[in-house]
Amino acid sequence: MARIEMEHVTKQFGATSVVRDVNLDVKDREFLVLLGPSGCGKTTILRMIAGLETMSEGRISIGDRDVSDLAPKDRDIAMVFQNYALYPHMTVFENIAFSLRTRKVPQAEIERRVSAAAESLGLAQYLQRRPRELSGGQRQRVALGRAIVRQPAAFLMDEPLSNLDAKLRAQTRIELKRLHEQVGGTTIYVTHDQVEAMTMGSRVVVMHDGVMQQVDTPEGIYARPVNLFVAGFVGTPAINVVPAATQAGTLVVEGQRLPMDLSFLSGDQRVVLGVRPEDVHLDRHFLAEHPDAVLRGQVRLVEPMGHEKIVTIEVGESALTARVANEWNGVRDENVTLGIDVARVTLFDVDTGVVLARHSA
Ligand SMILES: Nc1ncnc2c1ncn2[C@@H]1O[C@H](COP(=O)(O)OP(=O)(O)OP(=O)(O)O)[C@@H](O)[C@H]1O
Numbered sequence: 380m381a382r383i384e385m386e387h388v389t390k391q392f393g394a395t396s397v398v399r400d401v402n403l404d405v406k407d408r409e410f411l412v413l414l415g416p417s418g419c420g421k422t423t424i425l426r427m428i429a430g431l432e433t434m435s436e437g438r439i440s441i442g443d444r445d446v447s448d449l450a451p452k453d454r455d456i457a458m459v460f461q462n463y464a465l466y467p468h469m470t471v472f473e474n475i476a477f478s479l480r481t482r483k484v485p486q487a488e489i490e491r492r493v494s495a496a497a498e499s500l501g502l503a504q505y506l507q508r509r510p511r512e513l514s515g516g517q518r519q520r521v522a523l524g525r526a527i528v529r530q531p532a533a534f535l536m537d538e539p540l541s542n543l544d545a546k547l548r549a550q551t552r553i554e555l556k557r558l559h560e561q562v563g564g565t566t567i568y569v570t571h572d573q574v575e576a577m578t579m580g581s582r583v584v585v586m587h588d589g590v591m592q593q594v595d596t597p598e599g600i601y602a603r604p605v606n607l608f609v610a611g612f613v614g615t616p617a618i619n620v621v622p623a624a625t626q627a628g629t630l631v632v633e634g635q636r637l638p639m640d641l642s643f644l645s646g647d648q649r650v651v652l653g654v655r656p657e658d659v660h661l662d663r664h665f666l667a668e669h670p671d672a673v674l675r676g677q678v679r680l681v682e683p684m685g686h687e688k689i690v691t692i693e694v695g696e697s698a699l700t701a702r703v704a705n706e707w708n709g710v711r712d713e714n715v716t717l718g719i720d721v722a723r724v725t726l727f728d729v730d731t732g733v734v735l736a737r738h739s740a
C-alpha cells in the first residue's frame with residue numbers, strides 16, 4: 380500500500396481552470412474524502428491520479444514513485460466508479476476475476492483472491508449468479524470486489540454509493556468502512572454527500588471551484604471551518620449565518636447585544652456571525668446559566684423530527700434555526716428568548732467570508 384502525494388496540481392480545459400494548485404499528502408492506509416458540490420473538480424482530480432486525464436501542471440507520486448508520466452496501467456491503482464458496469468453475461472466470480480485473468484494470474488491464485496474478496500464482501504453465496512440476479516447493493520459490492528482482488532497500491536472511488544437507495548447507502552457505507560479497516564488500502568473517496576464524508580473520512584478535503592478550501596478531520600471541518608463556504612457545506616440543518624457588528628466589546632445582532640470577548644479584533648467592524656443550530660438554546664436551564672447571552676425573537680416554524688425539534692425563530696430581519704429537545708413545547712408566533720452559546724460561535728469577514736477568529740470557552 381502507498382502514500383499519494385499531489386504537488387501544485389492544476390488542470391485547465393482550454394481557458395477554464397477546473398483544478399487549481401492542489402497540494403495533498405494522503406498517508407499510507409488513510410481513507411481521505413474529497414467533498415464538494417457538483418462541478419468543483421473532484422472527478423478530474425481522481426482521473427489525474429489514475430492517469431486517465433493529463434495534468435496541466437504539477438506532480439503526482441504514489442508510494443514515493445513519481446507517476447506523473449506513467450500510463451494508467453502502470454500506476455497500480457484501482458478505481459471504482461459510480462457507474463460500475465459489470466459484464467452482464469459473466470458470473471459474479473468471473474466479473475471479480477476479470478482483471479486477474481487479463482494479467483494471466485494462475486487459476487489457483489485467482490480462486491484464492493476471489494474467494495477472499497467475496498467472503499469479506501458477503502458475496503460468497505452469489506458467485507455463480509449473473510449481475511441481473513443481484514440487488515443494486517450486491518452489484519456495487521461486486522464492483523468493489525473487482526478492485527480489491529487486484530491488490531493495488533491505492534483505491535480511488537468516485538461516488539460509488541450514489542445510485543443506491545438511502546438505506547442501502549447507509550449500510551454499504553458501514554461495510555466499506557469495515558472493508559477498509561480489513562484491507563487497509565490507501566483510499567481517496569469522492570462524494571458530494573456531507574454525511575458520507577463525515578462518517579467515512581479519516582480526513583476530509585472540502586473543494587470549491589477547483590480550489591481546496593480546508594483539509595481536516597471531520598470534527599475539525601465541522602467545528603472550525605476556515606470560511607463561510609465550508610461552514611455552510613457541512614451540517615444539517617445548515618449553520619445560521621447572520622449579519623452582525625462589533626461595537627465597544629459586544630457583538631450587535633439585529634440591534635441586540637451579545638456579550639462576547641472580542642479583544643482579538645482591532646476596532647469595531649461589520650462581521651458575519653456563524654452559529655450552529657445546536658448552539659441556539661431555548662431551554663430554561665441554559666438561559667438560567669447564561670442570562671446575558673440572549674436574543675429575543677418570535678417563533679416562525681416548529682418542525683418535530685421525532686427525537687428533536689427544529690425551530691425557526693425570527694430575530695429582526697434575520698431567521699435563526701435552533702435544534703431543541705422534544706420536551707420544548709413552544710408554538711408558532713410565541714415570543715421567545717434564545718440563548719446563544721457564544722463560546723462556540725464563529726465570526727467571518729464580511730467581504731471575504733474568511734474566519735476572523737474563534738472563541739474557546
Ligand atoms: N473534458 C472536459 N472538457 C471541458 N470541461 C470539462 C471536462 N471535464 C470536466 N470539465 C469541467 O470541469 C469541471 C469539473 O468537473 P468534474 O467532473 O471534476 O466535477 P465533479 O466535482 O466531479 O462534479 P460532480 O459532483 O458533478 O461529479 C466542471 O465544470 C466540468 O464541466
Ligand SMILES: [Mg+2]
Nearest residue numbers: 421422423537
Ligand atoms: Mg464527479
